[in-house]
Amino acid sequence: MMIRPCFLVVDQEHSGSISTRKLVIETAKFNVMTAYSGAEAIQTLTKFPAVDGVVLDAGVRDLPCSLLVKQIKENRPGLPVVVVGTLGYDFCAGADHYLETFDPSRLLNLLQKLEPERTALILEKDEKLSKPDA
Numbered sequence: 001m002m003i004r005p006c007f008l009v010v011d012q013e014h015s016g017s018i019s020t021r022k023l024v025i026e027t028a029k030f031n032v033m034t035a036y037s038g039a040e041a042i043q044t045l046t047k048f049p050a051v052d053g054v055v056l057d058a059g060v061r062d063l064p065c066s067l068l069v070k071q072i073k074e075n076r077p078g079l080p081v082v083v084v085g086t087l088g089y090d091f092c093a094g095a096d097h098y099l100e101t102f103d104p105s106r107l108l109n110l111l112q113k114l115e116p117e118r119t120a121l122i123l124e125k126d127e128k129l130s131k132p133d134a
Contacts, residue, residue, distance in 0.1 A: 004030055004118065005052040005111070005115040005118050006032070006050065006052055007031070007032055007033075007051060008032075008033050008041060008051045008054045008055070009022050009025065009034050009054075010034075010035045010041040010054060010055070010056045011036060013037075021055055021057075021084070021102070024104040024108065025107070025108070025111065028111065028112065028119075029122045030111065033048060037060060037062045037063075038060050039062055039063070041060075041068065042075060045076060046075065051079070052079075052115060053080040053081070053111065053115075055082045055107070056069070056072075056081060056082065056083050056092075056095070057084055058085035059085070069092055069095050070093075080114050081097070082096065082097040082098075083099070084098075084102055084107065085098065
């Protein structure tokens, strides 16, 4: 039995929408939980600590990015934090990885590198499912 990687996506909330990052990450068959503020992210990590990484929108407004990363690391030392910002945005101190653009393929590539063994199992299973019955 394979347990798929699970990532917490901390994204800005927009009326009537689902996080685009959540949808992109789910296309790689990873599990995703979503928080729409820094405070909600900390609460979610406390309640559901078994996540494999955090994908954080640098523009989340309720906490400064560096402070949020610091709180995440205090809660879960060693948990990889990927910050997604915009070109020219100040680097978010404490983050393990930083993407200056929301390029879905770059994000997925990075997350797959964080979980290489489980990614390989997912790809292997997909390949088996795509083959026609012999």
